[in-house]
Amino acid sequence: MTIRIGILGYGNLGRGIECAVKQNNDMELAAVFTRRDPSTVHILTESATVAHVDSIPDWKDQIDILILCGGSATDLPEQTPKYAQWFNVVDSFDTHARIPEHFANVDAAAKASGKIGIISVGWDPGMFSLNRLYANAVLPDGQDYTFWGKGVSQGHSDAIRRIPGVKNAKQYTVPVDEALAAVRAGENPQLTTRQKHTRDCYVVLEEGADAAQIEETIKTMPNYFADYDTTVHFISEEELARDHSGIPHGGFVLRCGQTGWNGEHKHIIEYNLKLDSNPEFTSSVITAYARAAYRLAQEGQTGCKTVFDIAPVYLSAMSPEEMRAKLL
Amino acid sequence: MTIRIGILGYGNLGRGIECAVKQNNDMELAAVFTRRDPSTVHILTESATVAHVDSIPDWKDQIDILILCGGSATDLPEQTPKYAQWFNVVDSFDTHARIPEHFANVDAAAKASGKIGIISVGWDPGMFSLNRLYANAVLPDGQDYTFWGKGVSQGHSDAIRRIPGVKNAKQYTVPVDEALAAVRAGENPQLTTRQKHTRDCYVVLEEGADAAQIEETIKTMPNYFADYDTTVHFISEEELARDHSGIPHGGFVLRCGQTGWNGEHKHIIEYNLKLDSNPEFTSSVITAYARAAYRLAQEGQTGCKTVFDIAPVYLSAMSPEEMRAKLL
Numbered sequence: 001m002t003i004r005i006g007i008l009g010y011g012n013l014g015r016g017i018e019c020a021v022k023q024n025n026d027m028e029l030a031a032v033f034t035r036r037d038p039s040t041v042h043i044l045t046e047s048a049t050v051a052h053v054d055s056i057p058d059w060k061d062q063i064d065i066l067i068l069c070g071g072s073a074t075d076l077p078e079q080t081p082k083y084a085q086w087f088n089v090v091d092s093f094d095t096h097a098r099i100p101e102h103f104a105n106v107d108a109a110a111k112a113s114g115k116i117g118i119i120s121v122g123w124d125p126g127m128f129s130l131n132r133l134y135a136n137a138v139l140p141d142g143q144d145y146t147f148w149g150k151g152v153s154q155g156h157s158d159a160i161r162r163i164p165g166v167k168n169a170k171q172y173t174v175p176v177d178e179a180l181a182a183v184r185a186g187e188n189p190q191l192t193t194r195q196k197h198t199r200d201c202y203v204v205l206e207e208g209a210d211a212a213q214i215e216e217t218i219k220t221m222p223n224y225f226a227d228y229d230t231t232v233h234f235i236s237e238e239e240l241a242r243d244h245s246g247i248p249h250g251g252f253v254l255r256c257g258q259t260g261w262n263g264e265h266k267h268i269i270e271y272n273l274k275l276d277s278n279p280e281f282t283s284s285v286i287t288a289y290a291r292a293a294y295r296l297a298q299e300g301q302t303g304c305k306t307v308f309d310i311a312p313v314y315l316s317a318m319s320p321e322e323m324r325a326k327l328l
Numbered sequence: 329m330t331i332r333i334g335i336l337g338y339g340n341l342g343r344g345i346e347c348a349v350k351q352n353n354d355m356e357l358a359a360v361f362t363r364r365d366p367s368t369v370h371i372l373t374e375s376a377t378v379a380h381v382d383s384i385p386d387w388k389d390q391i392d393i394l395i396l397c398g399g400s401a402t403d404l405p406e407q408t409p410k411y412a413q414w415f416n417v418v419d420s421f422d423t424h425a426r427i428p429e430h431f432a433n434v435d436a437a438a439k440a441s442g443k444i445g446i447i448s449v450g451w452d453p454g455m456f457s458l459n460r461l462y463a464n465a466v467l468p469d470g471q472d473y474t475f476w477g478k479g480v481s482q483g484h485s486d487a488i489r490r491i492p493g494v495k496n497a498k499q500y501t502v503p504v505d506e507a508l509a510a511v512r513a514g515e516n517p518q519l520t521t522r523q524k525h526t527r528d529c530y531v532v533l534e535e536g537a538d539a540a541q542i543e544e545t546i547k548t549m550p551n552y553f554a555d556y557d558t559t560v561h562f563i564s565e566e567e568l569a570r571d572h573s574g575i576p577h578g579g580f581v582l583r584c585g586q587t588g589w590n591g592e593h594k595h596i597i598e599y600n601l602k603l604d605s606n607p608e609f610t611s612s613v614i615t616a617y618a619r620a621a622y623r624l625a626q627e628g629q630t631g632c633k634t635v636f637d638i639a640p641v642y643l644s645a646m647s648p649e650e651m652r653a654k655l656l
Contacts, residue, residue, distance in 0.1 A: 016587070018589075019587055019588050019589050020587065022589070023468050023469055023587070024468055044589055096656070099652055099653070099656055100649065100652055100653055103652060120656055125656045127462065127466070127597075129655055129656045130462070130640055131599075132655045133640045133641075133643070133644055133651060133655045134455065134458070134640060134643065136644060136646075136655065137616040137619075137640075137643035137644045137645075138455070138609075138612045138613050138616050138643075139612060140351050140352055140645070141351055184602075186602075259344070259347060259348065259351070259604075259605060259608040259609065259611070259612055260347050260605065260608055261346075261347050261350070261372055265603075265604035265605040265608050266604045267601070267602065267603045267604060267605075267608075267609050267612075268601070268602040268603075269455075269599075269600075269601055270598075270599070270600045270601075270602075271459075271597075271598070271599050272597075272598045273595070273596070273597055273598075274512075274514075274595065274596040274598075275593075275595045275596075276587075276593035276594045276595060277587060277588065277593040277595075280587040280588055280593050280595075281466075281587065281595050283587070284466045284467060284587055284595075285466050288465040288466050291465075306652060306656055307640070307656075308639065308640045308641040308648070308651055308652070308655075308656065309639050309640075309641050309648075310639055311636065311637050311638055311639045312458055312461045312462060312465075312635070312636045312637075313461075313636045313637050315461070315462065315465035315466075316461055316464060316465045317465075317468070318464075320636070320637075321428065323461060323636055324427055324428055324431060324634060324636070325427070325428055327457055327460045327461045327464065327636075328424065328427055328448055328453045328457045328634055328635075328636065
């Protein structure tokens with residue numbers, strides 16, 4: 001059986017899903033749905049259709065899993081419950097604070113339609129969450145640490161671009177080596193925001209813009225930069241294109257815990273990612289969970305799930321026997 | 329509901345389980361079963377009973393999960409299927425090559441009795457296996473690496489102790505820094521056995537033993553040492569007790585994979601452990617899976633499971649709502 005995938009939204013994430021589907025022999029891309037004029041959207045998969053999102057209900061018997069590639073701020077809260085009426089859906093909803101509400105909405109919609117909805121799939125939330133859960137279950141007495149980077153933060157880059165006089169910008173979140181080293185050494189440090197990450201900004205100015213003023217505006221921006229040690233580099237548009245066009249990211253999840261009758265032994269569990277392409281890696285995780293969604297649906301399960309609810313066996317194209325022989 | 333735990337076998341692992349149970353408020357240790365005279369076995373938990381293993385069937389309604397703490401060579405292949413006739417069981421069977429056979433035996437026994445048996449729980453097999461599976465599912469095109477150490481290998485230490493003239497010995501398996509660095513740098517190296525690990529041996533000689541001869545015997549021992557760069561240090565019994573009485577271990581699981589339409593982006597997933605006490609960490613993993621076994625049994629599930637078959641949500645004492653709010 002080939003799992004027929006649909007993609008809603010063809011930005012970086014949608015393109016990443018398309019590439020990931022190509023790497024998985026048990027899947028094929030059936031269609032990409034867009035809010036734009038379909039004739040203007042050019043995809044890579046020759047066998048797949050580009051269709052307008054309004055036609056999506058017509059596809060309900062031709063697609064096994066619809067992957068929602070919209071944004072968490074406004075798209076997914078509306079889209080995931082809506083499309084769960086016709087499809088098994090997977091999204092990468094990443095507004096941590098609003099996950100309980102999103103879960104409830106998707107659960108109600110998917111239970112009503114008899115479909116599966118898997119939400120908040122990616123690396124954080126996603127693989128990082130899994131590692132926090134496993135590490136907490138194994139070491140109940142301990143302390144968690146998450147560091148992000150080195151990687152591009154889209155939100156922080158956008159915040160710089162909104163400053164008058166800024167033509168373009170890219171912001172990297174960078175974990176502080178000393179903080180990471182202290183955690184790895186089992187020192188259980190209490191770390192402030194400033195001690196955990198620094199922010200590196202590469203900024204292209206409009207002609208005649210006041211560099212000193214813009215640097216000050218960035219460094220004192222509340223929430224985004226004021227609580228961090230921020231470095232601002234002014235570069236040309238050419239340098240930005242040449243040296244900063246990628247979308248790398250990554251990070252570290254650590255738990256340091258104690259065991260023994262009197263907590264006398266220390267253990268450190270670390271999970272880390274170094275990603276050349278944030279959207280492609282996120283897409284790869286989503287695609288593995290699309291396989292899980294397909295299998296859960298085949299079993300007749302319904303409602304909303306997260307990575308916590310899904311046994312690892314559902315993710316792999318291998319048979320359980322092969323997994324036990326090769327990976328256990 | 330308190331999960332009532334039984335332990336069969338009170339060596340390092342059994343003692344580790346006892347400590348881990350103390351850290352988990354939803355569990356209590358009911359009894360430790362031993363093949364020795366129970367009056368000679370002194371446990372730490374005042375409220376628990378020490379009983380002879382022959383009396384174990386009498387306990388079948390007083391224990392929810394029996395944790396088997398025997399060895400993989402001869403104990404567990406016999407014990408896990410046997411005790412699955414009376415109890416939900418968890419073991420740490422770690423002979424990778426014989427897992428399929430052990431799985432089949434435990435599955436048949438547990439299905440016949442209507443119990444759950446979770447096998448091969450610990451860190452390798454166990455947490456390392458999970459990380460291999462997740463990483464392979466997410467990055468289907470890539471290469472896996474596992475490094476062990478720095479840590480004590482009981483099997484290799486025993487092999488040295490069997491050499492005539494050796495009074496005592498401890499062997500550390502050490503990952504080679506350069507190999508690990510090459511993997512982390514995304515170089516996808518092809519590594520020989522010798523390139524991945526070195527072996528460090530601390531040996532106490534019997535009086536009058538021939539050090540040079542023993543060093544040669546160790547370094548040329550087939551399977552155990554001949555394929556490795558091995559260092560032998562001769563030390564006194566006092567030094568061994570002072571500097572080498574711990575049982576630390578750990579290791580690294582890495583996968584380097586490619587994504588993109590033409591595999592143009594590289595990603596590295598790393599999981600690593602630094603453990604002060606190998607048996608206590610293994611015990612902590614087993615104890616989390618004892619909780620899963622209890623919940624699976626409550627649901628009426630039966631048969632043999634591995635870490636692959638169990639959704640993460642089963643491991644944590646938190647409610648699903650709390651997990652989603654705090655860990656996702």
